Amino acid sequence: MKRLKKGQGVAWLVVLLACIVGFGYLAWNIVTATVSGKDDFDIRLGLDLAGGVSITYQVVGDTPSSEDLNDTVTKLQKRIENELGSDSSTTEASVYPVGDDRITVEIPGVKDANALLAELGTPGSIYFIAQTDAAGNQNYSYDSTTGGYKLNYDLNDLIANGSVILQGSDVKNATATNQQNQTTGATEPVVSISLTDAGTKAFADATTTAYARGESIGIYYDGQFVSVPKVNAAITDGKCVIEGMSDFDEADSLASYIRIGGLNLELEELQSEVVGAQLGSSALSTSLLAAAIGLIIVMIFLMIMYRVPGVAASLALALYTGLMLFILWAFDITLTLPGIAGIILSIGMAVDANVIIFARIREEIAAGKSVIAAIEIGFKKALSAIVDGNVTTLIAAAVLGVLGSGTVKGFAITLALGVVLSMFTALVITRILMNALYAVGLRDQKFYGKAKAMKNINFMSKKAVFFACSILVICVGFVGMGVHGAKGDKALNYSLEFLGGTSTTVEFNEAYTLAQADDEIVPKIAEVIGNNDVQTQVVDNTNQIIFKTRSLDLEQREALNTMLENDYGVDESAITSSNIGSTISGEMRSQSLLAVIVAAFFMLLYIWFRFKDIRFASSAIIALIHDVLVVLALYAVARISVGSAFIACMLTVIGYSVNDTIVIFDRIRENKKVLRDETPESLQTLANESITQTLSRSISTSFTTVVMVLMLLILGVTSIREFALPLLVGIVCGTYSSICIATELWYVMKVHIKGKKKAN
Numbered sequence: 001m002k003r004l005k006k007g008q009g010v011a012w013l014v015v016l017l018a019c020i021v022g023f024g025y026l027a028w029n030i031v032t033a034t035v036s037g038k039d040d041f042d043i044r045l046g047l048d049l050a051g052g053v054s055i056t057y058q059v060v061g062d063t064p065s066s067e068d069l070n071d072t073v074t075k076l077q078k079r080i081e082n083e084l085g086s087d088s089s090t091t092e093a094s095v096y097p098v099g100d101d102r103i104t105v106e107i108p109g110v111k112d113a114n115a116l117l118a119e120l121g122t123p124g125s126i127y128f129i130a131q132t133d134a135a136g137n138q139n140y141s142y143d144s145t146t147g148g149y150k151l152n153y154d155l156n157d158l159i160a161n162g163s164v165i166l167q168g169s170d171v172k173n174a175t176a177t178n179q180q181n182q183t184t185g186a187t188e189p190v191v192s193i194s195l196t197d198a199g200t201k202a203f204a205d206a207t208t209t210a211y212a213r214g215e216s217i218g219i220y221y222d223g224q225f226v227s228v229p230k231v232n233a234a235i236t237d238g239k240c241v242i243e244g245m246s247d248f249d250e251a252d253s254l255a256s257y258i259r260i261g262g263l264n265l266e267l268e269e270l271q272s273e274v275v276g277a278q279l280g281s282s283a284l285s286t287s288l289l290a291a292a293i294g295l296i297i298v299m300i301f302l303m304i305m306y307r308v309p310g311v312a313a314s315l316a317l318a319l320y321t322g323l324m325l326f327i328l329w330a331f332d333i334t335l336t337l338p339g340i341a342g343i344i345l346s347i348g349m350a351v352d353a354n355v356i357i358f359a360r361i362r363e364e365i366a367a368g369k370s371v372i373a374a375i376e377i378g379f380k381k382a383l384s385a386i387v388d389g390n391v392t393t394l395i396a397a398a399v400l401g402v403l404g405s406g407t408v409k410g411f412a413i414t415l416a417l418g419v420v421l422s423m424f425t426a427l428v429i430t431r432i433l434m435n436a437l438y439a440v441g442l443r444d445q446k447f448y449g450k451a452k453a454m455k456n457i458n459f460m461s462k463k464a465v466f467f468a469c470s471i472l473v474i475c476v477g478f479v480g481m482g483v484h485g486a487k488g489d490k491a492l493n494y495s496l497e498f499l500g501g502t503s504t505t506v507e508f509n510e511a512y513t514l515a516q517a518d519d520e521i522v523p524k525i526a527e528v529i530g531n532n533d534v535q536t537q538v539v540d541n542t543n544q545i546i547f548k549t550r551s552l553d554l555e556q557r558e559a560l561n562t563m564l565e566n567d568y569g570v571d572e573s574a575i576t577s578s579n580i581g582s583t584i585s586g587e588m589r590s591q592s593l594l595a596v597i598v599a600a601f602f603m604l605l606y607i608w609f610r611f612k613d614i615r616f617a618s619s620a621i622i623a624l625i626h627d628v629l630v631v632l633a634l635y636a637v638a639r640i641s642v643g644s645a646f647i648a649c650m651l652t653v654i655g656y657s658v659n660d661t662i663v664i665f666d667r668i669r670e671n672k673k674v675l676r677d678e679t680p681e682s683l684q685t686l687a688n689e690s691i692t693q694t695l696s697r698s699i700s701t702s703f704t705t706v707v708m709v710l711m712l713l714i715l716g717v718t719s720i721r722e723f724a725l726p727l728l729v730g731i732v733c734g735t736y737s738s739i740c741i742a743t744e745l746w747y748v749m750k751v752h753i754k755g756k757k758k759a760n
Helices: 006-036 064-082 114-120 155-160 197-213 249-258 279-332 338-368 371-403 407-439 460-486 514-529 553-568 582-609 615-640 644-672 678-714 718-752
Strands: 052-059 095-097 102-108 126-129 140-143 148-151 164-167 172-182 186-197 215-222 224-227 237-240 267-275 501-507 534-536 542-549 575-580
Touching: 006 279, 006 407, 006 644, 006 718, 064 095, 064 102, 095 575, 114 553, 126 197, 148 224, 155 164, 155 644, 164 197, 172 249, 186 215, 197 678, 215 249, 279 338, 279 678, 279 718, 338 371, 338 407, 338 644, 338 678, 338 718, 371 582, 371 644, 407 644, 460 678, 460 718, 501 553, 514 534, 514 542, 514 553, 553 575, 553 615, 582 615, 582 644, 582 678, 615 644, 615 718, 644 678, 678 718
Parallel strands: none
Antiparallel strands: 052 102, 052 267, 095 102, 126 164, 126 215, 140 148, 172 186, 186 237, 215 224, 267 575, 501 542, 501 575, 534 542
């Protein structure tokens, strides 16, 4: 960058400060609007923050065509609009296909999510069946035992012989309404139906025959008859009404069956989640508070440690935060709880690029360079480490985005966005600010600091101790898993995402101990659901209790909510339930392993490509596998719940670990250029020197990232805490492995595994 004159420096400072203030003001409005629920500047919130309902459906039968899948999505969207009201300002339903044979419905912001789930129902196929077939045989008959009608023949046989007059795709719409009875003059509820062109012709022929015979036409949905109206006239215009409803609710329910049965595909529920608005609001406010406190601490740390560069970095970080919130709002990106964790983590990681640059500047000043020259050289020398480190983190985010789902994707998006923005603010904004501050008169070396000469620490001599300690910790994890497996428990504390079942989180009006919950509440839950297998988890320092049971249907979930409301005075908005099918849980386990393997593979390729030496790449990958196993040991010993956040946590640890390792490897690559020979002694000196030179950077970056995650651990809600604790351990472990494992592995490989000699 060209050296700035004083006037130019002042101009740049004014422009950038105006941008910081402007984006800061906008960010404040966005945050306040989001927290208060106003829709002028609010960010779109996911279910875990806004409350609401999410359902994932599986298409029954063969994989459908894309046309049928998209048509079903459209009709289901209209179905939801009919239930919510298309002009609703408090809800914004989202219906979208997932893969080739699934559809997900997400409706944030609804107050009575269980009632909506009941109204939405399980989409299935609906059939209009003639009372008799062409030969005069009765297709269905009244069953006095059940008090309802039943099929006399298999449904597929009835479709084949033409007794099924209409199917759901022949129905345009069905609505409940009131009409005046022509005989009595009284107003009565009816169901008004309109048909497609093809349905109109078929229905005209069928009703003409049924009217002549004095017969009915049965409406069959989801394995039972929902109505069997008698045909009182031939209907030739494609419009008819069903009479005989006892009240408007019955008419509305029947219309609902007919509408949802009009989908092209039959769907079954795979997974559902109901989040209480009260818990979502608490998660949002505590996470934002954690971010604000962590950001302030990081800024103070930067200014104390790095003086003028720290001030520039803090201002750039403020702009970074404002830009992040602006982009989320401007591009209508859905913000989830893991997404907030991704932002907070990326704030901590955004400091890394600045710290690398500042360390380089101090080294150049110590080498006798002028401040302005040191700034220029420092940015150039730091570029390769910054780019390589951030690309590896982007690889982890990309894998999450491709292989993850739901809230994990939200984490991936915000993490990737944070990495890109952090590079921009560090390499562009911080650089402009530092040059501007120098131009306006802050030129003395004391404002920038000077690297102190440090005696090389002989890390290589302790490599056997480091390796032994790591192996011991990893073995403890495997032993823990083996012990739990031998006792009949799962090796890890798998959550519902991995096992399937229903989890219900309840915010009680008072705190209960685990013993009290097991003695007083669990028996009542077991009675409601008809099963004694209820696992209980009391959340420390809160009134929350998590109950895990076998999969519960909607009726059982509603009964459980009613019991909690009546017996314990629990507000329904303080209840969150999640229902995971076995199919989803099986896929989650396989996706977790695949995500780690894919991320490690692409990182291996990238490091190999950038460093032109497989020994750099392989030692970095072994070190990150080490970090994964250490964090896995924590999950095993502490019995932390292994759920969807587990994938995000592991891949984040991988990205962070490699990022830290690359900084040291980059210094080895640079120092190696002046190495005269590659004897074991000289390589040992090279490794020790490179670690020592980057040690302060490693500690500073770890501190700032730890601060951000620690705020989540202290202030976050339950789901965030379960994510934050292993992430915290992973960050510390990643720093340790970069210093004490990865470089030592490279040294061992370099000494004992000879590479190809370059031709003269």
